[in-house]
Amino acid sequence: MSETASPAALKKLHIKTYGCQMNVYDSERMVDLLRPLGYAVSDQADGADLVLLNTCHIREKAAEKVYSEIGRLKELRGEKEARGEGRMTIAVAGCVAQAEGQEIMNRAPAVDLVIGPQAYHQLPELIARTTRAKGERLSADFAPEDKFDALSSERHVTGVTAFLTVQEGCDKFCTFCVVPYTRGAEWSRPVASIVEEARSLASKGVREVTLLGQNVNAFNGDDGTGQESTLPRLMEALSEIPGLDRIRYTTSHPNDMTDELIRAHADNPKLMPYLHLPVQSGSDKILRAMNRKHGRQAYIDLIARIKAANPRLALSGDFIVGFPGETDKDFEDTMDLIRTVGYASAFSFKYSKRPGTPASSMPGQVDEAVADARLKALQALIIEQQQAFKAELVGQTIDVLFEKLGRHNQQAIGRSPWLHSVFAEDAAHLIGQIVPVKIIGLGNNSLIGELEKVYAKEELA
Numbered sequence: 406m407s408e409t410a411s412p413a414a415l416k417k418l419h420i421k422t423y424g425c426q427m428n429v430y431d432s433e434r435m436v437d438l439l440r441p442l443g444y445a446v447s448d449q450a451d452g453a454d455l456v457l458l459n460t461c462h463i464r465e466k467a468a469e470k471v472y473s474e475i476g477r478l479k480e481l482r483g484e485k486e487a488r489g490e491g492r493m494t495i496a497v498a499g500c501v502a503q504a505e506g507q508e509i510m511n512r513a514p515a516v517d518l519v520i521g522p523q524a525y526h527q528l529p530e531l532i533a534r535t536t537r538a539k540g541e542r543l544s545a546d547f548a549p550e551d552k553f554d555a556l557s558s559e560r561h562v563t564g565v566t567a568f569l570t571v572q573e574g575c576d577k578f579c580t581f582c583v584v585p586y587t588r589g590a591e592w593s594r595p596v597a598s599i600v601e602e603a604r605s606l607a608s609k610g611v612r613e614v615t616l617l618g619q620n621v622n623a624f625n626g627d628d629g630t631g632q633e634s635t636l637p638r639l640m641e642a643l644s645e646i647p648g649l650d651r652i653r654y655t656t657s658h659p660n661d662m663t664d665e666l667i668r669a670h671a672d673n674p675k676l677m678p679y680l681h682l683p684v685q686s687g688s689d690k691i692l693r694a695m696n697r698k699h700g701r702q703a704y705i706d707l708i709a710r711i712k713a714a715n716p717r718l719a720l721s722g723d724f725i726v727g728f729p730g731e732t733d734k735d736f737e738d739t740m741d742l743i744r745t746v747g748y749a750s751a752f753s754f755k756y757s758k759r760p761g762t763p764a765s766s767m768p769g770q771v772d773e774a775v776a777d778a779r780l781k782a783l784q785a786l787i788i789e790q791q792q793a794f795k796a797e798l799v800g801q802t803i804d805v806l807f808e809k810l811g812r813h814n815q816q817a818i819g820r821s822p823w824l825h826s827v828f829a830e831d832a833a834h835l836i837g838q839i840v841p842v843k844i845i846g847l848g849n850n851s852l853i854g855e856l857e858k859v860y861a862k863e864e865l866a
């Protein structure tokens with residue numbers, strides 16, 4: 406596209422997102438910022454005018470992917486230029502940009518722009534400068550300033566569920582983890598700005614919102630009177646919003662599960678009975694070395710209190726195997742904890758040595774093959790628990806939020822309170838609705854449901 410093209414002419418933006426839900430949220434916000442500049446999202450990098458890699462630094466594999474992706478983009482850029490279609494701008498955002506900004510610029514000269522997770526509100530300005538300079542490289546350093554002030558509360562959404570960042574950063578410094586370095590210190594958004602964004606989402610048909618934060622249950626945003634709010638109080642305020650009927654939050658640290666928050670799981674009917682509460686390991690020795698700041702029994706007791714507040718609540722978690730110093734006995738303690746707690750789902754990872762973290766220089770780094778075997782065993786146990794949890798739902802009637810159309814027979818696909826996909830036939834009229842569905846079978850990674858009836862228009866929200 407030539408520089409004299411009309412400003413309304415669309416430029417193609419391709420954005421690739423790695424890592425956690427917060428990166429998904431950030432990518433959506435970056436698209437929101439770039440739309441007024443005439444960018445429209447393209448699902449292909451080939452031919453794009455701007456490619457944005459929103460990166461993750463959490464494990465080595467995730468971080469390394471970025472460099473191979475940049476190599477591929479360089480070729481696409483060459484082809485685009487050869488076709489006479491102008492230059493492709495390549496920008497690296499996210500946690501790798503924050504952690505290795507300088508290294509990216511040294512190692513990958515094809516990159517035009519490096520921008521960290523706290524600075525992306527400056528994207529429009531930086532892009533404009535980069536395009537003019539044709540290849541100027543700019544890095545944006547960690548800026549604790551409030552990017553949320555710069556973001557509009559109006560969002561472009563099409564679905565019935567959405568992520569909403571309410572807290573960012575981490576002060577916990579688990580010894581394996583880069584997040585405190587990539588996302589900075591814990592910071593919470595003011596309640597009013599979150600409520601405004603949630604209202605906007607609800608007005609566009611969003612029925613379920615997932616509140617995001619690296620330590621979301623440590624949320625302490627300004628409540629509007631200069632006092633600190635809490636996550637349960639924020640969720641109460643959000644529960645008042647008409648149309649917004651389901652609330653979730655992730656990720657939580659066990660030490661920030663306050664009594665007030667546990668009570669919310671009993672008292673707030675909009676709060677979904679599903680909690681992601683990572684423990685990482687079931688061994689006291691390893692938990693200490695990880696600086697998780699709580700022991701095995703404290704976690705087990707906490708789970709018991711949460712389940713007492715809401716017996717329908719199910720758990721998911723994160724586990725790391727092969728942390729430095731982890732013996733067979735330590736690993737067995739983790740397996741035993743999983744058996745004791747029982748998970749509806751879990752993510753599990755082989756420990757990955759991250760530069761600059763205390764664990765990377767700890768003695769007793771675990772042999773790759775041993776870690777592989779442990780991961781396999783742990784994942785088999787989790788899959789078993791996951792299947793058992795799903796099997797228990799067969800025959801029960803559960804509330805399902807229908808999200809999208811399926812392939813045939815007026816089929817629609819929705820989500821259960823525990824984030825299972827639920828397929829039901831003759832449900833195409835129910836997109837955006839929450840209705841009771843009888844679970845009659847299990848699919849591959851899903852539940853098969855049956856409607857109790859066909860709904861008349863007047864019955865629907």
Ligand code: SAH
Nearest residue numbers: 581582619656683723724754755756757759
């Ligand atoms: N704030 C969240 C975690 C964010 S990272 C929390 O405290 O749970 C998501 C998950 O990645 C972590 O829970 C952990 O299980 C995993 N993880 C983090 N650093 C890792 C590393 N160096 N190697 C392997 N897994 C890691």
Ligand code: SF4
Nearest residue numbers: 575577578579582584
């Ligand atoms: Fe990382 Fe620990 Fe903070 Fe979670 S709590 S982001 S694992 S340092």
Ligand code: F3S
Nearest residue numbers: 424425461462463500
């Ligand atoms: Fe990855 Fe950054 Fe999220 S390191 S997990 S994208 S906070």
